[in-house]
Amino acid sequence: MSRFKRGILSILIWTVIAILGAAGLAVIALHRGETISAAWLLTAAIGTYLVAYRFYSRFIATKIMQLDDNRATPAEVINDGKDFVPTNKWVVYGHHFAAIAGAGPLVGPILAAQMGYLPGTLWIIVGAVLGGCVQDFIILFASMRRNGKSLGQIAKEEIGPFVGVLAMIGILSIMIILIAVLALVVVKALAHSPWGTFTIAMTIPIALLMGVYMRYLRPGKVLEGSLLGLVLLLLALWGGRYVAQHPALSDLFTLSGEAIALWMIAYGFVASVLPVWLLLAPRDYLSSFLKIGTIFVLAGAIFLVMPEIQMPAITKFADGTGPVFAGNLFPFLFITIACGAISGFHSLVSSGTTPKLIAKESHARLVGYGGMLMESFVAIMAMIAATLLTPGIYFGINSPAAVIGTDVVKAAETISSWGFTVTPEDFQRLSEQIEEETVLSRTGGAPTLAIGMAYILSRVFGGDTLMAFWYHFAILFEAVFILTTIDAGTRIGRFMIQDLLGNIWPKMRRTDWLPANLIASALICSAWGYFLYQGVTDPLGGINTLWPLFGIANQMLAAIALVVGTTIVIKMGKTRYAWVTLVPLAWLSVVTLTAGFQKLFHSSPKIGFLAHANMIKESLAAGQLPAPAKTVEEAHKMLMNDYIDAAVTAVFIVIVIALLLAAIRLWMNIWTGKTKPELHEAPYVKSRGDLSKVAPEAKGGAIA
Amino acid sequence: MTERIRYTLRRLQKNIKTIFGMPDYERYLAHWEQHHKHEGGRPMTEAEYYRYYLSQRYEKGGVTRCC
Structure with a gap:
């Protein structure tokens, strides 16, 4: 085909795609019928x-980064055969996606569905293409030009040590809140569910067995070990049903939320102290396979089933009166859905292992920008899974017991009075189908996603008879990789604390010194354990309080990443294109600060921490006990929780403001010529070609 | 034909290992042959490499699993 013809064809194809996309957006925005197809x-x-x-x-x-394939990447220059390895771009894409995909994009959209499918879906799509993808791409680019340096190091070098310290505090605090909130999601999913609890508990001996297998029995045979683990995992899932039906065993694995929370804290501590080959690494392999496999299966099933969306486009809860989380659409929708639209956490991955694998600079576009598109798509799937349930069922699962009660008749009555018709039999039937005690008030997002997934997957494989199996499979899938985040996060937190304490007492930095290990592990576990336990005992379900805190923390980290990105764009002399990062940065700053101030000072005790604290104080002063508290001590504990949450929020607000001030000062100085814009890129080395294409063993087919 | 299938399978295994950040002993051996053989000594055994790789990758908390 001639070049001219190809050009015409390309224009035609892209016009069709653009029209389709616009038509899709128009239909979801304007449709006001009963249901709409996914x-x-x-x-x-x-x-x-x-x-x-x-x-x-x-x-x-092309305009900002000017990616240059003649310039050697760190993978080519350093090429140490371990971390720095020039790798095929689709393999790097897979690596990056496997590292960024997690529970965040699955949970956020489910909570946001209380406002209808439309606001969340639009934010997921628009937020990703203009914000999240840009952030991931530019940080990946920045790290790739700096021999794979981390976000914190880049912030320190390009902006100043002050912002480096802010980034460090930001990362540690987000880690604590992140682990707590994800652990809470698991607790909510497993409480009073013997099938789920048994299956998840079994993942620990399975991981230990894999660890021993890969270290002693068949050293280094990681794929064999993982396959063995996956088979055992499916057996455990199958066995869970018998455990749940067996009277004595089922009692053993029926645990309260508090008990599961304490077990998880103990588990986090042990996982952080044990050698990595025994628990952490095998779990990481197991959960990565399960995660990627399930995401693909789910995507395929959604395309096959094409479910109808039952949730209205916008519900009356867009005004902030919903039971799932409190607060108006602006700013709280944009806090609730962080991952999937824009997630600051990704900047840690984009400046972690990924930049060390990229073979050619131009590949960063597919990996950085394209990787986040895939993550955004995962969030869309979660939104579909939540909204294909009838709204009545959705609110039954996601409303706290304090709002709808624990009895199906009462719950159905309350939810129907909101205008979402549902009968007690609907709840009864669903809990029988998935073989759980109840579906009411199973907050946290995981059960909703699991029921939605079970609905879709059972339409493809097995029908109603496998519904319960798929439900518990979905719970297993979420819980396993959340537990991996807890393992890995606790360990990272432990090293950050060791590093911090090392400033005062240098011996604390030594990672091979057991007392340092134990002290730092205990500190990090009690930090996230505190928030977890507070969440579990919270009468409103905890997610209400913790998820917004997590959202604010994550968006704060994204703001740090975008400040770094903007600074680099300006220093590269591309100020006229700085809007690319400034627009999402401005939006995130407005959203985080507004949400932060409302969490602190909002007059409604449902939203503002201080208003809630005042409410408790007033009722105590009047000689009464505030709502769920049964003793004065409990009331004082609630008060304490409010103050700590308020303090954490205040820290986030201060970080964002200090960060913006420091950045604006630097940008003004560059603008007026006071500061010379100095980039700290690694020196230019000429590339010898795409080394990912000439794997040594490919030549001559010499296969040992 | 079988040669081709074997080659494809090996490529697949390699790629899976890279995607999930698993140790790839053959990649290490190839690297050692090319860059360190002249220094003398012997390469690590598969078991040694496994332990080394895991401690390098996870021990310092280098693995970020996202939310």
């Missing part, structure tokens, strides 16, 4: 992703 959400999302990737990411790659 196909429209998928069309809107995929159409927008393709257009954004083709045009916007290319604009960023």
